[in-house]
Amino acid sequence: MHGIRRVRELGLECLEMSWGNGVRMSGATADRIHEARLEDGLELAAHAPYYVNLCGAEDVVERSMARLIEAGVQGGRCGAASFCFHPGWYGGQTPSAARKRVAARLRQLTRALRDRGASLDARRHVPLLKSEFRWRDLLRALHEVHASGWVICETPAMEEDALRPQRFYRRIA
Numbered sequence: 001m002h003g004i005r006r007v008r009e010l011g012l013e014c015l016e017m018s019w020g021n022g023v024r025m026s027g028a029t030a031d032r033i034h035e036a037r038l039e040d041g042l043e044l045a046a047h048a049p050y051y052v053n054l055c056g057a058e059d060v061v062e063r064s065m066a067r068l069i070e071a072g073v074q075g076g077r078c079g080a081a082s083f084c085f086h087p088g089w090y091g092g093q094t095p096s097a098a099r100k101r102v103a104a105r106l107r108q109l110t111r112a113l114r115d116r117g118a119s120l121d122a123r124r125h126v127p128l129l130k131s132e133f134r135w136r137d138l139l140r141a142l143h144e145v146h147a148s149g150w151v152i153c154e155t156p157a158m159e160e161d162a163l164r165p166q167r168f169y170r171r172i173a
């Protein structure tokens with residue numbers, strides 16, 4: 001709740017709820033967030049728990065799926081348009097074998113969320129503001145192709161690092 005107000009004060013338009021260490025949110029809280037989001041006209045996204053590996057051992061995959069479903073259901077209840085997650089790591093598998101396993105689980109996840117009435121996108125995560133990363137070029141390219149959507153920034157200095165690309169984008173747009 002506090003986060004939503006703070007984001008508005010800063011002049012940002014989108015907030016990602018960080019559930020990296022677990023969702024830990026009641027349905028009632030999710031409903032209150034949904035109301036606040038509507039009042040403030042804010043776009044919401046969620047970050048699913050980090051402990052996810054969709055190409056690991058079977059029990060790991062099952063637990064990962066449960067965490068992703070919980071994040072998706074609660075995110076949908078908050079009114080988030082999407083949630084992101086890190087799908088897993090190769091371990092000893094080839095990248096293509098790992099991709100296939102992840103893709104099958106993603107289809108299953110999408111179905112499971114639809115069955116639970118949650119309408120939001122599950123998206124994979126693209127880190128943006130790595131210090132050596134040419135984020136200005138990326139924003140120029142997004143503007144050139146008239147891309148729509150939200151750029152979410154996950155860095156230790158979140159507020160400043162989210163405002164900087166926003167200022168830059170408004171200058172070029």
Ligand SMILES: [Zn+2]
Binds near residue numbers: 047085086125154
């Ligand atoms: Zn992430």
